[in-house]
Each structure stands twice: as C-alpha cells, then as structure tokens.
Amino acid sequence: MGLQHKKKFGLMDYFRSPIQRNAILTAFAFLAIPMLVYLIFVVFPIFQAAYFSLYKWNGLGSLTDFRGIDNFTKIFTDPIFGKAIINNFKIVFLSLIFQIPLSLMIALVIARRFKGAVIFRTIFFLPYILSEVIAGTIWSFVYNPQIGIQNTVLADWIPWLANFQFLGHQDTVFASIFVVLIWKYFGLHMVILIAGMQSIPVEVEEAAYIDGVNKWQLNWHIILPLLKPTILLSIFFSIVGSFQTFDIIWAMGRGDPVNGAETMVTYMYKYGFQRFQLGFGSAVAVVIFMITIGVSLLYQKFTAEKES
Amino acid sequence: MIVDGNKTAKSIQYTLLIALAVLTLLPMLLALVGGFKNLAQLRLDLFGWPDPFLWENYVDVLHPKRSRFFLSLFNSMLIMSTTVMLGVILSSFAGFALSRIKFPGRELIFNFFLVGLLFPPAVAILPLYVQLKSMYLLDNYFGVILPQVAFALPMQIMLVRSFFKQIPMELEESATIDGCTQLQFLVRIVIPLSKPVLTTIAILAMVGSWNSYFLPLLILNSEKYFTLPMGVMSFASQYVYNWPLVLAYITLAMVPAVIFYMLAQKYIIEGLTSGAVKQ
Incomplete structure (x- = not known):
C-alpha cells in the first residue's frame, strides 16, 4: 500500500509537501507580473484583433454591427490593398536578390581580418542604429528635387533629371525608398553573416587550402554551404521585417503619391486607424499576422528538413 | 586567415570598399555639414564647405524656447531607460522561475511565452490602442x-x-546550505553572474525603444510627450522649406545613438547578433 501511494505523486501532492509548495509559490511570485504584462499587452490584443475583425466598428461604443467576413472580402477586393501587398512582396523579393547577396559579398571580404576591416564593419553597420524616421528624413533631403543630389550632381550628365521628384512619382517612389532600405539594413545582414562565418572552424579552411583549393572555390563550395543556416536566418529576418515596414515609408511620404509605396502596415494605419474603422483595420492586422505565421512555419519546415 | 599575394585584386577590393563606405556615410555627412549652411548655399553647392559657416541652425535647435529638442530627448531617454529596466527585471524573474525552479506546467508556460516571438507588434496595435484607452494610458509614458x-x-x-x-x-546547493533563499540566490549570485546576457537584452531593448516610432505615434498625442523620432517628424513638417534647420535637428538627433554606438560597438554588434543567431 505504502509503495503504491508513493507512485501516485499527483498535482495535489505538490501542495502537501512543504518544499514543493514553496517552489510553486516562489515560481508563481516570480512569474505573476511578467505573465500579466505579457497577457494584457501581447496575447489579449492579438485575440481581440481576430474578434474585432468580424465587426464594423469605429472604436467608440460597443461592438454590435457584426459583419462576418465582410471586412476580409473588402480587403481582398480593394486594389489599394493589392498594391500594398505587392509592395511588401516586392520588398521581400528585391531584398533576396539585391540585399542579401550584397551583404554576403561584403561579409566574405570583411571576415578576412585585413587591415581596416573593423573600420569598414563599423561604417557599414552605422545606418542600422539610426531610427528609420531619421534615415527616411535624411534621404528625403537627398532626393529633394531642389537641393538634393540629382539636381547638383546627376543633372549635369542626365539633363531630364533636373528637378525630377523621385519621391513625387508613383513609379519611382517605391524604388527610391527601397534603396534606403538597402542602405539601412545591409550592415545588419553583413554582421549576422560574419558571425556565422566566424563559427566555421579555421581547420576547415586550412584543410581546403592544403588540398589546393583557390579562393573562389573555397567561398563557393565550402563556406557557402556551411553558411546556409545563417543565410536562411538572414532571409527570414528580412522577410518578417519587410512585412512590418512602416516607419521609413511614413517618413518618406506616407506611402504616397497614388499609394505607390503603400505597404500593408501603412494601409492598416491609414484605412483602419486614421479613418476610425477599427474593425476593418483589425482585419488587415489578421491578414498580416496570417502571412507572418505562414512564413515562419515555412521557414521552420525548411530548416528542419535541412537539418535532418 | 590566409593571405593571398595578389596585389591588384587587393587594391580593387580596397577601392570598392572605400567607395561603399563613402556612399554609406555620405547622406549623414551631407546632413551634418548642411546644418551649417544657409538655404541658398545648400541649393547651389551641396557638397561644398559651409561658406559662410553658420552656427545659427544648431543654436536654434538647441534653444529651449525655439524647439522642443531637449524635451523630446528627455522623453526618449525616460521611455528607453524605464523599458530597459523593467525588461531586465521581469525577464530575470521569469527566466529564473522557468529554468531553476521545478514546478508542474513549467515547460507549458515557457512555450506560451515563446509563441510570442511570432507576434509582430504591428498586428496587435489597433486592439492595443483600444486596450490602453480603456486603461487611461493614452498620452502617457506607460x-x-x-x-x-x-x-x-x-x-x-x-x-x-x-x-x-x-x-x-552546486552553486545553488551551497547557497541554500548557507541559508540563502531563492530570491537572495537570484539577486546576489545569479544576476551578478549573468552580466553578458543581461547586457545583450538591455542593448536589444535600448535600440528597439530608442528607434521606435509606430507605437508612440499612436499612443502619444501631446507634443510634450513626443519622443525624438516623433520630434524629427514634427519638426521636419513644421519647417518644410527650411532644410538647413531640419538638417541641424536630424544631426543632433543622431548624436546620442552615434556616440552610444562608438562607445559600445562591440556589445551592440554582439548583442544584436547573439539575439539573432540564438533564435
């Protein structure tokens, strides 16, 4: 009997034993406030977003106007949201073909600790620590048609550029802002990739050189495959970050003209918040959330397959 | 690393790196120097040395009666330091409970926190606004x-x-034998031993808070609560046609971050990459 009793050490027994009771009480005391903060400001609002998204609601009074999936139909039939989501995917796509390769090339060079490597790293990483608002405002000045760079430098060679407003045309505004995104974030990816390279043992490289491998072969056949997890991580950051893009767009013309640089988050802010359509805005949030979760799951599946 | 002797390749490499470094720094330098010019010179001679060399723009920005620069700086610092302090304290307690105290449901609670890594703040921001409104926290630092x-x-x-x-x-066992409670063990032994990780999370929180714009934009309405990024935006729209003055403001707004970066570069880069690589 006594043995049997010992085997069944259930939840209630935790409370009977004074040591266990103490552990639970301490854990509770230590976790209560963090948990509360997390529940109130992260978990609860996410669920609320899902709930609000089914209503038409201006943020005042109570939720009564239930609309089912109307908000979502409205989102997916709105050509402006179409523009926004395409812009988000353009940021992802262009980052993959321009930003990551650029960062990778620089990282490959800088990881070889030559004279001045640290200075270059310091300089390339510098834009990352500035806020997007500051970066955006500086570049609005650089692109300014009267005093900016194209009027004083480029216009001498390409006359039609004189007084051309890069941020004032729906066809050029997106590309112009994308240049700023590269400027601001290539240093971050470079630093992540360098960290990945430094975790590759020196012996691997030495062995390769002894086998008579040249630098190009070393980078292409040895370093790159070993660096794959880090590159995937960099890509993941770049994708998740691009779905959140707001500040820099806002600082460089608020997604206009003609929604040329609209993103999903600026769309949510303009059409959900500024116009007090909180139900509709929450529906946009849910769409962004679904896309982000989808990408994260894909990433996890992809990296898990690589590892096994 | 192995050095190869190809001199031409090397000089091409250096030239490209230097060109890229100049391109990277150029916008910031133009802002810094532009703040010392007047509008006429900025228009005619973007790259030239300021002539006449004007201090006025910088003086105007720093003058408490002419701009709210210092107020915004103060707000940003207050919000940042409180965010960092609370974050370090709360995550130390939670991290301790989830790693060193055995209790039923521990892994469940940890996984519940981990799911939060997938939640982008932008998604929650509208309900968060409603929530904060009902808690009377709009237009409030908290x-x-x-x-x-x-x-x-x-x-x-x-x-x-x-x-x-x-x-x-063993450390915990001997501390317990010496009569240490778990709280004392955490505060006197674990936290002092954990400076590297606490520095990392503090730096991540500092950079995040200092640069954030979207959340304060929604929550803070009165200009007296504006943070530095909000100050930049409102100053730039207030003086649309006075670029030299705006450039002076931007340059001064960059100064704290740049100084901090120069002093703590090693920790910043390590912190940001360890936060990234460990994910």
Missing part, C-alpha cells in the same frame, strides 16, 4: 513603455533562461 516591455519579453526570457540554465547546480 502607454508606450508597457507594450514595449511586453513585446520584448519572449526573446528576453528565452535568452535569459538559457543562460541561467548553465549556472552550475
């Missing part, structure tokens, strides 16, 4: 601080917990 702390918690708890786990069990 309306920005608490959500910032909350959204940083999952990453912070993950990093702190994995660090605390590595602290040897």
Whole structure:
C-alpha cells in the first residue's frame, strides 16, 4: 500500500509537501507580473484583433454591427490593398536578390581580418542604429528635387533629371525608398553573416587550402554551404521585417503619391486607424499576422528538413 | 586567415570598399555639414564647405524656447531607460522561475511565452490602442513603455533562461546550505553572474525603444510627450522649406545613438547578433 501511494505523486501532492509548495509559490511570485504584462499587452490584443475583425466598428461604443467576413472580402477586393501587398512582396523579393547577396559579398571580404576591416564593419553597420524616421528624413533631403543630389550632381550628365521628384512619382517612389532600405539594413545582414562565418572552424579552411583549393572555390563550395543556416536566418529576418515596414515609408511620404509605396502596415494605419474603422483595420492586422505565421512555419519546415 | 599575394585584386577590393563606405556615410555627412549652411548655399553647392559657416541652425535647435529638442530627448531617454529596466527585471524573474525552479506546467508556460516571438507588434496595435484607452494610458509614458516591455519579453526570457540554465547546480546547493533563499540566490549570485546576457537584452531593448516610432505615434498625442523620432517628424513638417534647420535637428538627433554606438560597438554588434543567431 505504502509503495503504491508513493507512485501516485499527483498535482495535489505538490501542495502537501512543504518544499514543493514553496517552489510553486516562489515560481508563481516570480512569474505573476511578467505573465500579466505579457497577457494584457501581447496575447489579449492579438485575440481581440481576430474578434474585432468580424465587426464594423469605429472604436467608440460597443461592438454590435457584426459583419462576418465582410471586412476580409473588402480587403481582398480593394486594389489599394493589392498594391500594398505587392509592395511588401516586392520588398521581400528585391531584398533576396539585391540585399542579401550584397551583404554576403561584403561579409566574405570583411571576415578576412585585413587591415581596416573593423573600420569598414563599423561604417557599414552605422545606418542600422539610426531610427528609420531619421534615415527616411535624411534621404528625403537627398532626393529633394531642389537641393538634393540629382539636381547638383546627376543633372549635369542626365539633363531630364533636373528637378525630377523621385519621391513625387508613383513609379519611382517605391524604388527610391527601397534603396534606403538597402542602405539601412545591409550592415545588419553583413554582421549576422560574419558571425556565422566566424563559427566555421579555421581547420576547415586550412584543410581546403592544403588540398589546393583557390579562393573562389573555397567561398563557393565550402563556406557557402556551411553558411546556409545563417543565410536562411538572414532571409527570414528580412522577410518578417519587410512585412512590418512602416516607419521609413511614413517618413518618406506616407506611402504616397497614388499609394505607390503603400505597404500593408501603412494601409492598416491609414484605412483602419486614421479613418476610425477599427474593425476593418483589425482585419488587415489578421491578414498580416496570417502571412507572418505562414512564413515562419515555412521557414521552420525548411530548416528542419535541412537539418535532418 | 590566409593571405593571398595578389596585389591588384587587393587594391580593387580596397577601392570598392572605400567607395561603399563613402556612399554609406555620405547622406549623414551631407546632413551634418548642411546644418551649417544657409538655404541658398545648400541649393547651389551641396557638397561644398559651409561658406559662410553658420552656427545659427544648431543654436536654434538647441534653444529651449525655439524647439522642443531637449524635451523630446528627455522623453526618449525616460521611455528607453524605464523599458530597459523593467525588461531586465521581469525577464530575470521569469527566466529564473522557468529554468531553476521545478514546478508542474513549467515547460507549458515557457512555450506560451515563446509563441510570442511570432507576434509582430504591428498586428496587435489597433486592439492595443483600444486596450490602453480603456486603461487611461493614452498620452502617457506607460502607454508606450508597457507594450514595449511586453513585446520584448519572449526573446528576453528565452535568452535569459538559457543562460541561467548553465549556472552550475552546486552553486545553488551551497547557497541554500548557507541559508540563502531563492530570491537572495537570484539577486546576489545569479544576476551578478549573468552580466553578458543581461547586457545583450538591455542593448536589444535600448535600440528597439530608442528607434521606435509606430507605437508612440499612436499612443502619444501631446507634443510634450513626443519622443525624438516623433520630434524629427514634427519638426521636419513644421519647417518644410527650411532644410538647413531640419538638417541641424536630424544631426543632433543622431548624436546620442552615434556616440552610444562608438562607445559600445562591440556589445551592440554582439548583442544584436547573439539575439539573432540564438533564435
């Protein structure tokens, strides 16, 4: 009997034993406030977003106007949201073909600790620590048609550029802002990739050189495959970050003209918040959330397959 | 690393790197120098040395009666330091409970926090606004601080917990024998031993809070609460046609971050990459 009793050490027994009771009480005391903060400001609002998204609601009074999936139909039939989501995917796509390769090339060079490597790293990483608002405002000045760079430098060679407003045309505004995104974030990816390279043992490289491998072969056949997890991580950051893009767009013309640089988050802010359509805005949030979760799951599946 | 002797390749490499470095720094330098020019010179001679050399723009920005620069600086610092302090304290306690105290449901709670890594703040921001409104936290420092702390918690708890786990069990046993309670063990032994990880999470929180714009934009309405990024935006729209003055403001707004970066570059880069690589 006594043995049997010992085997069944259930939840209630935790409370009977004074040591266990103490552990639970301490854990509770230590976790209560963090948990509360997390529940109130992260978990609860996410669920609320899902709930609000089914209503038409201006943020005042109570939720009564239930609309089912109307908000979502409205989102997916709105050509402006179409523009926004395409812009988000353009940021992802262009980052993959321009930003990551650029960062990778620089990282490959800088990881070889030559004279001045640290200075270059310091300089390339510098834009990352500035806020997007500051970066955006500086570049609005650089692109300014009267005093900016194209009027004083480029216009001498390409006359039609004189007084051309890069941020004032729906066809050029997106590309112009994308240049700023590269400027601001290539240093971050470079630093992540360098960290990945430094975790590759020196012996691997030495062995390769002894086998008579040249630098190009070393980078292409040895370093790159070993660096794959880090590159995937960099890509993941770049994708998740691009779905959140707001500040820099806002600082460089608020997604206009003609929604040329609209993103999903600026769309949510303009059409959900500024116009007090909180139900509709929450529906946009849910769409962004679904896309982000989808990408994260894909990433996890992809990296898990690589590892096994 | 192995050095190869190809001199031409090397000089091409240097030239490209220097060109890229100049391109990277150029916008910031143009802003810095532009702040010393007048509008006429900025228009005619973008790259030239300021002539006449004007201090006025910078003086105007720093003058408490002419701009709210110092007020915004103060607000940013207050919000940042409170966010960092709360984050470090809360994640230390939570990380301790989730790594060194045995209780039923521990892994469940940890995983519940981890799910938060997938929640982008932008998604929650509209309901968060409604929530803060009902808590009377709109136009209040804590309306920005608490959500910032909350959204940083999952990453912070993950990093702190994995660090605390590595602290040897013997240390805890001998501390207990000496009559240390768990709270004392955490505060007197674990936290002092965990400076590397606490520095990392503090730096991540600092950079995040200092640069954030979207959340304060929604929550803070009165100009007296504006943070530095908000100050930049409102100053730039107020003086649309006075670029030299705006450039002076931007340059001064960059100064704290740049100084901090120069002093703590090693920790910043390590912190940001360890936060990234451990994910």
